[in-house]
Amino acid sequence: MRDVIPAMSASQVFRAYLVEAKYEFLHRLRTPMFVIPFLLLPAGLYLLIGLLVAHGHVEPTAARFFLAGFCVFAAAGPALFGIGCPLALERDSGLFTLKRALPAPKGAYLVAKGVVAIVFATLAMATVFVTARFAGNMPLDTTQVIVFATVTIAGTVSLCALGLWIGVNSSGAAAPGLTQLIYMPMLYLSGLFFPLPKTLLSWAPIWPAFHIEQLALRAGHVLQSGFFDPKLSIAILVAITMVFGSLAMRRLVRAG
Amino acid sequence: MRDSDQAQREDVLALAELRDVHKRFGTTVALAGLSLEVRRAELLAVLGPNGAGKSTAIALWLGLIQPDGGTVQLRGRSPLEVESRRGVGVMMQEAGLNPELRVRELIELTASYYPAPLPLKDVLALTRTDALAARRYGKLSGGQKRQVQFALAVCGRPELLFLDEPTVGLDIQARETMWHIVRDLVASGNSVVLTTHYLEEAQALADRVAVLARGRLIASGTVDEIRSVVGRKQIRCSTSVEIAEVRRWPSVIDATTDGRRMDITASDAEEVVRRLLAVDLHLRDLEIRHAGLSEAFAELTREAA
Numbered sequence: 001m002r003d004v005i006p007a008m009s010a011s012q013v014f015r016a017y018l019v020e021a022k023y024e025f026l027h028r029l030r031t032p033m034f035v036i037p038f039l040l041l042p043a044g045l046y047l048l049i050g051l052l053v054a055h056g057h058v059e060p061t062a063a064r065f066f067l068a069g070f071c072v073f074a075a076a077g078p079a080l081f082g083i084g085c086p087l088a089l090e091r092d093s094g095l096f097t098l099k100r101a102l103p104a105p106k107g108a109y110l111v112a113k114g115v116v117a118i119v120f121a122t123l124a125m126a127t128v129f130v131t132a133r134f135a136g137n138m139p140l141d142t143t144q145v146i147v148f149a150t151v152t153i154a155g156t157v158s159l160c161a162l163g164l165w166i167g168v169n170s171s172g173a174a175a176p177g178l179t180q181l182i183y184m185p186m187l188y189l190s191g192l193f194f195p196l197p198k199t200l201l202s203w204a205p206i207w208p209a210f211h212i213e214q215l216a217l218r219a220g221h222v223l224q225s226g227f228f229d230p231k232l233s234i235a236i237l238v239a240i241t242m243v244f245g246s247l248a249m250r251r252l253v254r255a256g
Numbered sequence: 257m258r259d260s261d262q263a264q265r266e267d268v269l270a271l272a273e274l275r276d277v278h279k280r281f282g283t284t285v286a287l288a289g290l291s292l293e294v295r296r297a298e299l300l301a302v303l304g305p306n307g308a309g310k311s312t313a314i315a316l317w318l319g320l321i322q323p324d325g326g327t328v329q330l331r332g333r334s335p336l337e338v339e340s341r342r343g344v345g346v347m348m349q350e351a352g353l354n355p356e357l358r359v360r361e362l363i364e365l366t367a368s369y370y371p372a373p374l375p376l377k378d379v380l381a382l383t384r385t386d387a388l389a390a391r392r393y394g395k396l397s398g399g400q401k402r403q404v405q406f407a408l409a410v411c412g413r414p415e416l417l418f419l420d421e422p423t424v425g426l427d428i429q430a431r432e433t434m435w436h437i438v439r440d441l442v443a444s445g446n447s448v449v450l451t452t453h454y455l456e457e458a459q460a461l462a463d464r465v466a467v468l469a470r471g472r473l474i475a476s477g478t479v480d481e482i483r484s485v486v487g488r489k490q491i492r493c494s495t496s497v498e499i500a501e502v503r504r505w506p507s508v509i510d511a512t513t514d515g516r517r518m519d520i521t522a523s524d525a526e527e528v529v530r531r532l533l534a535v536d537l538h539l540r541d542l543e544i545r546h547a548g549l550s551e552a553f554a555e556l557t558r559e560a561a
Contacts (some may be wrong), residue, residue, distance in 0.1 A: 005331075005343040005415065006371045019368040023354070023361055030356035093352025101318040101348070103341040103412070104369045 013105050020104070020112040028082070028116055038081065038120060042074035043127035050135050064139045065217075067132055069192035072152055072213045074124035079156035080183055081176070082117030083110070084167020084248075088175035114160055121156050125149055140220070148220030155212030158237040161245035162208065168248045211237050270295055270329075271416045271447050272317050277326035279312050279471075286312040288471040289326070294416065299438065299448040301458035304468035305557050310451045313468070314418055317449070318346065331416070342371060345414035347405050349421045355394025359385060359404050362393060363411050370412030383407040384433055398425040406434060410441070417441065417448045423457060435461060455550040465549070469557050482556075483546045489525035490551075492517055492543040495536045505531060517541065521551070 008016070028034050046067075087110075090096045099109050129145055132138045140148065162182065167175050187193070189200060190210035204210040211233035218230055270293035279287040287309045294300050302310050315321045316328045319335030333340035353362055360376060367373035380386045385407050388400055396404065402425050409417055419438070423431040438461060442448055452458055458465055458479070465482045467475040475482055488509060494517050502511045507524040522528040525544050532539055 007339065008342070008371045012368075012371060016368040019365055023357055023365045026361070027354045027356050090352070094348060094350035095352050095354070097320060098346065098348050098351045098353075100320055101341070101344075101346045101418075102366065102369050103338050103344065106338060 008105070016105050017108050017111060020108045021115050024112040024116045025119065028086075028120060034078075034081070034120075038074075038077040039124050039127065042070055042077070042124055043131040046070045046128050047131050047135060050132060050137055060139055063137065066193070067128070067137075067139060068148065068213060068217055068220075070128050071125045071148065072190075072209055072216065073187055073192050074128045075121040075152050075156045076159055076183070076186070076209050076212075078117050078120035078124055079159035080163040081179055082120055082163065083113045083160050084163035084165065085172075085175045085179055086113060086167075087164065088167040088170055089172035092172035110164075117160055117163075118153060118156065122149070122153055125152060144220040148216045151216040151219040152212055155208070155215060155237055158208045158212075158240040158244075161241045161243075161248065165244040165248040165251075168251045205236070208237060208240055271331060272449070273327075273329045274313060274316060274323075275327045275329075277313075277316060277323045277328060279309075279316065279321070279323050285471055287316075287323075290468070290471060290473055291326075292466055292473055292476075294447050294449055295464075296415075296447055297442060297445045298463040299442045299450060299461050301450045301452065301462035301465045302468060303452070303455070303458060303465060303553055307470075308468040308557075309471040310468055311420075312471075314420065314449065314451065318344070318418065342369075342412075343415045345409035345412055345417045347402075347409040347417070347419045347422050349424070351405055353393050353401075353405070353408075356392060358390055358392055359396075359407075360389040362404065363407055366408040367411045370414075373412045374410070379407050379411045382437060383410065384430075399427060399430055402426055403430060403434075406437075410437075415446055417446060419448060419450045421452055422450070423452070423454065431457075455553055459549040467553060467556050475556050479549055480546075483549055483552045488521055488523050488551060490545050491520040491522060491525055491528060491532075492541070492545075493520075493532065494518070494540040495532060496538065497532060497536050502528075502532075 050066075050070075087096065090099075096109075126149075129138070129149075163179060166178050166182070170178050186207045186209050189196070189204060190207040190213065191201065191204050192209060192213060196204055205228060211228070214228050215230055215233050215237075272294040274287075274290050274292045277287050277290045279285075290309060290313060292302075292313065302313065304310050312321070316323055317330055317335055319330070319337075319341065328335055330340040331343050335341065357365070360380070363376055363379050367376070367379070373379075374382070376389075380389050383403060383406055385403050388396065388404060393401065393404060402422065406419075406422060409419065417438075422438075423434055426434065435457070438448055438450075442463070448461075450458065450461060462479055465475075465477065465479055466473055467482065497518075499511050499513050499518060502508055502518065502520060505528060507522050507527055508520060509523060510521040512519050520528060529542070529544065532542075
């Protein structure tokens with residue numbers, strides 16, 4: 001007769017979370033389909049268009065606005081695609097079922113995906129800042145960068161919840177396409193890259209990226225004035241996070 | 257003291273148990289009052305045709321689905337409790353592990369879920385996967401992937417292993433290696449639940465066989481007990497009697513020949529042997545044996561259909 005199997009100590013449970021996150025990170029880092037569009041493309045596009053900005057006759061305010069838009073764009077991709085799409089794919093492949101059968105600490109799988117999505121969002125945003133710095137076109141000081149980045153990352157949690165909800169409700173084949181249906185219009189219709197005409201501007205508040213940028217711009221004093229109530233922006237982002245996050249978790253618990 | 261009580265309690269209880277379990281998916285009845293237990297230090301082979309309820313039973317034991325009725329226990333607890341699964345290793349039929357991770361990384365990740373896992377080098381040595389350790393999972397052949405999945409199943413030092421079609425895609429040498437490891441695990445006190453379509457695998461490994469059909473347990477016992485459920489026997493001999501004539505004899509179910517020897521399946525083997533000896537005085541190399549597990553399985557599941 002063997003002894004009773006020992007319980008996991010707190011440090012072992014913590015280590016299991018860390019190891020899960022470590023290999024989730026490595027897995028993403030080694031997946032070109034994730035790294036190229038979400039980690040490299042935003043900085044590449046900024047460099048391409050930023051050169052025009054650097055050599056064109058653009059006002060400092062416009063340069064700040066432009067950089068901020070690219071940073072939100074960079075952070076939005078990993079957040080929106082980094083949890084739900086891999087979950088949908090791994091559910092189709094049987095990996096998600098295997099993880100549920102194994103004695104992994106509760107939540108380790110999702111926490112790892114969430115943490116890694118946020119880490120990639122931060123890295124993607126950092127690559128844009130670094131690109132701007134080395135292109136000699138950095139219109140923000142260090143404090144502004146830190147505050148702007150922190151607020152943006154906090155805001156992208158809402159996109160993580162939205163992406164998760166899409167992922168748990170669709171197959172691995174459908175999830176990337178469905179996420180794109182939200183991602184692409186959101187990038188343009190949130191007014192990240194250019195001031196929107198009045199007709200579109202009234203619809204911009206339906207997109208989370210609009211609120212993320214508005215909050216980050218104000219908090220980092222990148223722009224002195226905004227046109228949307230920041231308290232309302234916070235409430236909308238929190239509501240998106242709570243609603244889509246709880247719907248996704250409910251579905252996961254019920255149907256696996 | 258509490259640990260000791262717990263140990264005693266677990267010693268008495270079966271390692272895993274389904275008691276009068278019912279499960280339905282929409283209008284399809286997957287399990288209809290199934291009762292089945294896994295005892296300590298035994299290899300239980302769960303056999304059955306497609307749709308018999310094997311996968312549903314395993315999914316219930318692993319806490320992946322909930323029963324509509326009856327009780328499910330894993331190591332004396334609900335399988336939904338992560339503590340109950342800490343003593344369990346799993347090898348599933350379909351498990352698309354992360355292709356970008358290396359084998360040793362996958363083992364380290366899975367081992368992190370267990371309180372007292374085997375060291376990495378021991379897992380690699382035990383499962384003969386040393387040569388694969390640095391390779392990315394996505395670059396492995398189908399058989400090598402099964403070997404790695406087996407390594408993941410055993411890395412946590414589980415006392416109960418669920419193996420679902422473990423040797424599909426393995427070459428003969430790798431299959432025999434896996435059989436050898438499984439035998440050693442059972443001999444050292446572990447339990448294994450094996451589902452397989454290779455009946456020779458069940459025959460080679462199982463201490464006990466459970467045959468499921470239409471969500472019910474239709475037979476359970478040792479391989480010999482299951483084989484003896486079927487009255488038919490197999491006769492092998494070298495004879496000059498024409499096969500067409502043998503096939504016409506009453507109680508002969510089937511007869512085949514490779515040109516040198518004849519194999520006869522009969523419901524009354526003694527009667528057939530008497531008749532063979534009467535018509536062929538030069539009959540040689542006579543062997544009579546009980547039906548194999550595959551014949552027993554076919555007959556049991558046909559009766560249950």
